[in-house]
Amino acid sequence: MPSVKSLDDLKKIREEALKKQQLKETSGKTEVIVGMGTVGIAAGARETLKAILDTIEKDNLSDIILRQTGNVGLDSFEPIVQVILPGEEKVSYGRVSPEMAHRIMKEHVLGGEIVKDYQIKGNI
């Protein structure tokens, strides 16, 4: 894909994305949430989020909603990543390094299997 920078190029990108979106309309969207409070940031949340974005870009994953949130009150588990598959309960992961984020994206977001090794237990 050629590198793009003008708004005209962006319009083309939009049209292609729109076609793809119409095909997927019924499947629902997966939500990925990263905690970005002071503690999260100091613990490396920005690099964790970057790893998630890298995976989205590299594996060309459409229809993922990325959100960030403030402090959730679980400082010792930061950086925290939460995944919500369409129609399923929220799953929270703790102390997520960029490498762990890659695995969560691959196994949970793509594969639908919760990565139990990294999961924070209990109600959050």
Add this chain to the structure above:
Amino acid sequence: MRELALHILDIAENSISANADEIKIIVEEDLRSDVLRIIIQDNGKGMDAETLAKITDPFITSRKTRNVGLGIPFFKAAAEACKGAFTIQSALAKGTTVKTVFKHSHIDRMPLGDIRSTLITLILGTPDIHWIFEYRYNESCFLFDDQPIKETLDGISLTEPVVMKYIREMISSGILKARQKGSLEVIK
């Protein structure tokens, strides 16, 4: 925090929590006057004079999950450690502006760090906020405004892989060009 870019991310998170819908970040590196200036300006709910007076106290925070807030005190300390200054202005229902100045060449000044990742995190993570970023290097300036991009996309997500790539490249090349152009000015 090991980078100024992480402090910027942290302070901008305060603006997001204050329900701002427009946030402007200005980073200015002026080697001629040996100054690095960072301004984060929002139109959020702001603070009253009483809260503002205590905001640099680590034991003041608006959050309910914990009773200490270290973001602002950390940033203030970082500036004061290198002959800089920290100021914060705020008015209820108008917004808050945080300004920090650093002596650019000071040995204790943290590196600016990965400002690109900070911006991408903010822009993609909070699509409802209008982000404006201004980067100045001596006389050169790079201005990034995400509004035209969102208007052009018209409903297509910013996290579409091709869109992400577009935004990342736009910011990277903008900062790089401003730096190159600004460096030449100093040599002249």
